[in-house]
Amino acid sequence: MKDARPLATALADPISVLEFTPDDWTSLLTIARAERLDGSLAYRLADLPLPDVVARALEDARAQAAFDRTQALWEVEMAHRALSPAGIEPILLKGSAFAFAGLPAGLGRLIGDLDILVPRDRLDDAEAALIRAGFEWVKDNEYDQGYYRQWMHELPPLIHRDRETMIDVHHTILPLTARRTPDAAALIEASVEIAPGLRVLNAADMIVHAVTHLLADGDLAGGLRNLWDIDRLLRLFASTPGFWDELDERAALHEMRAPLGLALRLTNRLYATPVPPRLAGYDRMRDLLFVRRMLARDGWGRPIRPVNRLGFYIRSHWIRMPPVMLARHLWTKAKAK
Amino acid sequence: MHHFSVRIGAISYRVGSAWAAPIASLRRLYADYPVPEDGIATVTARIGPPRPWRRWIRPQVEIGGDHTLPDTVPMALRHALLAAEMAMNMQVALGERRHLLIHASAVERGGRAVIMPGDSGSGKSTLAALLGENGWRLLADEFVMIDMANDMVLPFPRAISLKNSAIPEMERRIADPARFGPLLRQTPKGELRHLRPNPEAIARMDEPARPALILFPSFGLDPAAEGMHKSELFVSLTEGSTNYIALGQTAFEALVRMVEDIPAARFTYPDSETGMAIVEQFAAEMGI
CATH class of the missing domain: 3.90.228.20 (Phosphoenolpyruvate Carboxykinase; domain 3)
Structure with a gap:
């Protein structure tokens, strides 16, 4: 396999794997593991007639995903117990939200750290409550601590001293230094309660957040995985009357209208997600760069297309902070090494 | 990528290498082992240069595959067989979820x-x-x-990795030299020789x-x-x-x-x- 396209195709159209050769299977498993999509793939292919060895490998991936899910839900419970005495109702983000809310995007999905969103004026209380519950700083040097607190959209990461699990406490969904400024208050205002004391973003905001995560906050590492979230969520939410109009409005409110269009075109291209052309806009030449970046992995799981990757790495810093600040940041980081 | 596939019990490996020699050594070491069931290896281990030029200039070997640990120290090319074995072990240590x-x-x-x-x-x-x-x-x-x-x-x-004094100990007892891999000197684990x-x-x-x-x-x-x-x-x-x-x-x-x-x-x-x-x-x- 020359790139990760067969993985995207297998996810979107599972029947495509029925024509695989033995070598194709080996490459697909390797690429899926490298992109951390093996759990999602395993659920997608679960009902197909597969070679025994492949079926066993995918069964193991599903067992792993089920175990991770149990762990992730337990972390949600722990955060809930830590924060509810302080009267804070955390909004679950990303993987934990999908798992807790039982959304199809959560099926087999890797769940890393627990990400939660709290109102900015409750940030100090949330931090104090989590520290009381046994969480500790990972980065305790002065520059990192100061940097996070002044410029980032989240507290410096906290790790629980016994369970060794990490929690990221956000007060908005993009760094304060980024070019775009989502409306954090509106995100919180429109959030939905899914269990007593626990919330998730509403449908449209959930898409907007997935788009910021994919396109406005990083170098597209894990891009196929983040785009797969968008595909799964859109296919579910699209059946709600008025969803696309609301998505249009919310994206505009959060200054994410253009990235939303790009994300819709990308998910349509790679996963054949049905999207309204009115929101997606026209294909552009630039879209191809994003597609090539997301598929930049060979059949051995190795990263390929170094120039394209470097371009996106530079872009990730460029969109995250103004140039002078970037220079100062890189200088401080370089000196520390 | 030079590569070969082998089944060892419940694990079917595909092993890849940027260089031909380590794969040739592995083939000799694992001669007589079966091929993967249905020809499908489900676990990939690989070794390659940490930076592209390290394939030729003062070559170095980095271990990788489906499952990797961050910050593994690259090894000298003459120890590539050991690196390949470590890459294979790492896949099982980090990836095995059935047994x-x-x-x-x-x-x-x-x-x-x-x-x-x-x-x-x-x-x-x-x-x-x-x-x-x-x-x-x-x-x-x-x-x-x-x-x-x-x-x-x-x-x-x-393959069993024999270290230091265990090497002459087993050489003395096993007549068939084809069962031994090459003797690797000055590895991080001392002298090392694999035994089929x-x-x-x-x-x-x-x-x-x-x-x-x-x-x-x-x-x-x-x-x-x-x-x-x-x-x-x-x-x-x-x-x-x-x-x-x-x-x-x-x-x-x-x-x-x-x-x-x-x-x-x-x-x-x-x-x-x-x-x-x-x-x-x-x-x-x-x-x-």
């Missing part, structure tokens, strides 16, 4: 297995290699796989064994043996397992059954003959 792994060697006789856990330097590999040439069948030298559905040991007869298990161990790699005895060897001291408390045994086995936690309750229950049912002891031994004699003595008591 419970115990960091141990194991041998079998009459369908019953002796499991020998131990840290590196305890001599567990060498002891298993020795027993494997003296009336026992080698099951594993590094990872003992437990099938949690029936508590059986599944053979995983990888004997044909019986390879031919019977799909034949599980019932665990009957757990022995913790430690090399270098006067002969002595003592029993082990169940709780101590339990903790020692979990500490050596890389997937015990990830397998959750199933693994806990399997390990509790092992600890309840299988007698265990630890012993020290000064040389090969004594080590083998002590194992034989324990085995005789158990009627193995």
Whole structure:
């Protein structure tokens, strides 16, 4: 396999794997593991007639995903117990939200750290409550601590001293230094309660957040995985009357209208997600760069297309902070090494 | 990418290398092993240069594959065979989710297995290699796989990595030079030479064994043996397992059954003959 396209195709159209050769299977498993999509793939292919060895490998991936899910839900419970005495109702983000809310995007999905969103004026209380519950700083040097607190959209990461699990406490969904400024208050205002004391973003905001995560906050590492979230969520939410109009409005409110269009075109291209052309806009030449970046992995799981990757790495810093600040940041980081 | 595929017990590997020589060495070392079932390898290990130019200029080898650890130190190209073996081990250590792994060697006789856990330097590999040439069948030298559905040991007869004084010890006893890999000098683990298990161990790699005895060897001291408390045994086995936690309750229950049912002891031994004699003595008591 020359790139990760067969993985995207297998996810979107599972029947495509029925024509695989033995070598194709080996490459697909390797690429899926490298992109951390093996759990999602395993659920997608679960009902197909597969070679025994492949079926066993995918069964193991599903067992792993089920175990991770149990762990992730337990972390949600722990955060809930830590924060509810302080009267804070955390909004679950990303993987934990999908798992807790039982959304199809959560099926087999890797769940890393627990990400939660709290109102900015409750940030100090949330931090104090989590520290009381046994969480500790990972980065305790002065520059990192100061940097996070002044410029980032989240507290410096906290790790629980016994369970060794990490929690990221956000007060908005993009760094304060980024070019775009989502409306954090509106995100919180429109959030939905899914269990007593626990919330998730509403449908449209959930898409907007997935788009910021994919396109406005990083170098597209894990891009196929983040785009797969968008595909799964859109296919579910699209059946709600008025969803696309609301998505249009919310994206505009959060200054994410253009990235939303790009994300819709990308998910349509790679996963054949049905999207309204009115929101997606026209294909552009630039879209191809994003597609090539997301598929930049060979059949051995190795990263390929170094120039394209470097371009996106530079872009990730460029969109995250103004140039002078970037220079100062890189200088401080370089000196520390 | 130069590559070859091989099945070792329950694991079917595809091993890739940026250089031809390490793959040729692996092919020789794993001659007579079966190919993957249906031709499909489900686990990929690879070795390659950490930076593109390191393929030619002062070549360095980095280990990789489906599962990797951050910040592994690159090795010299002349140790590429060791790097490939480490890459293969790493895939099992980090990726295996079907069978419970115990960091141990194991041998079998009459369908019953002796499991020998131990840290590196305890001599567990060498002891298993020795027993494997003296009336026992080698099951594993590094990872003992437990099938949690029936508590059986599944053979995983990888090439045995002999270190330092174990190398002449085995060279003296095994006449067939084709079973040895090249001698690797000045590796991070000292001198190292791989040994292919004997044909019986390879031919019977799909034949599980019932665990009957757990022995913790430690090399270098006067002969002595003592029993082990169940709780101590339990903790020692979990500490050596890389997937015990990830397998959750199933693994806990399997390990509790092992600890309840299988007698265990630890012993020290000064040389090969004594080590083998002590194992034989324990085995005789158990009627193995």
